[in-house]
Amino acid sequence: MPLWLFFFLGTLAVLAALGVILQSNPVHCLLALAVNLLDVGVIFIGLGAVTIGLLQIIIYVGAILVLFLFVIWLLNLQAEGFSGYLGLKFFGAIGAAALAAELAAIFWRAAPISRLVTAPAGQGSIYSLGRALFSDYLVAFEVTSILLLATVVGAIGLARRIPSSAGQFERTGAGVPKPGET
């Protein structure tokens, strides 16, 4: 990837990230986040990790952010101003300062761009990714997938309605106003 393209995509990613936190409408924030994640996917592709980049777009932009959108709709979140809580501002400032310090340390310690080495040919292709996931790190991969499966089962268990009351709810139609009642 040429350097100018990297700087263009990097700037776009930062602008989109700013859009996530500076806008007040939750749907607009979500769109900015989608642009940001899409952009990071494109940066991955530009750096040769085509598979990772496309998977990032499929999973984050195509699935997870759509779920975010559903949550925004279901909770009926509206545009709101900045929070007035002093405590939130105080701890937020501390957190931001810590992150800024970390970023500065990374920049200070990182190798200059001229000393970066390019990845060997084939690195980041679907073959190398498949080899890494399903032979080199097979145990870690399987343990992670079992963990995710357990999370999914747990979430379903929590979200499940109790059968008896659920049946009654549907049969009597409780909560639905009868004609003329309201």
Next chain:
Amino acid sequence: MLIELAIGALKAIVIVLLVLNLTAVLLWFERKGSALIQDRIGANRAAVLGMGRRLGLPNLGLVNTLMADPLKLFTKEDFVPEGADRFLHGLAPFLALFPILITFAVVPIGDVLQIGAQTINLQAAHLDVAALYLLAVIGIGVYGLALGGWASNNRWSLLGGVRATAQMISYEVALGLAFLSVIVTYGTLDLQEICRIQGGVWFGWLPRWGILVQPVSFLLLLTAGMAESKRVPFDVPEAESELVAGYFTEYSGGKQAVFMMTDFAEVVLAAVLITLFFFGGWQVPWLYHDGFHFPGPHGAFLRLPNYAVAILQIVSFWVKTVFFCAFQILVRWTLPRFRYDQLMRFGWKGLVPVGLLNLMVTALVVVLLGAKY
């Protein structure tokens, strides 16, 4: 360098124009075809200076659907409802259409064409993980519908948007499973390579098309592809008896036309995917790079120059694609609409388990037989 750039641009433009024109022709086919099915006459009003009638020809409605209707749509008032999010309301139709159109960038419409010293790969962009690219881009297409529904500030629109989003991400799972079975079978994600693998014959005469080894996957892709295009029987997002017009209730004129075009482009996309994965893509039975090798005891051989082979391949690809577009339109005018809960149950409890089972059987066969397709 410059020539390659020009060829690349030309390929991209030709493929996009082919798809856009096909959507318009499908609109005509939908109107006249549905009239044929329902024993009506269909579009037959507009004509250029009454030419057809003067010559005694039947009015096929071509002027109606290809010129008068688009002209009418694009000159209508572009209405934005009060309280709507103006920016997103305007952006949404294009956000829906654009991802569908760029999927065609990786679709191979033929093998290679030799012109002088130039060898042209008849595919706008060659990508070795094209199948992943398709899934990624189809996934982005959801946002146009979701935001179109949300930005309209109308409850019917929002409900339509929610339904469209839920339906599309549900059926994308089945679509992805169908893709996976196909990829495991062929052992590659490169669409051009998938088409090449399907060349040749079995038993000396049977074309090696994917439908013969992956029939279940074919049915999955056909169903999920039709569900992705949100047309009857899967049209609950725009069910007019429940939601007025769903997510595009508050759209008029050109933007409405763009949403309609998106639906038809998705029909074309589904047909293209079916053709590529299961019907040999651009393969013509018994046609090889040097000409026809007919099956039979004497094995007749017809030598053809490279450009003739390329033209036959392109024609073959579009004939198959148009056939499956027509099939989808036939289905659309034959089946009644699913109810929303039926649609969800069918997707999650019908297609997804079948897809998983098909993937497991495919993987098992490939591993046990060490099968190379």
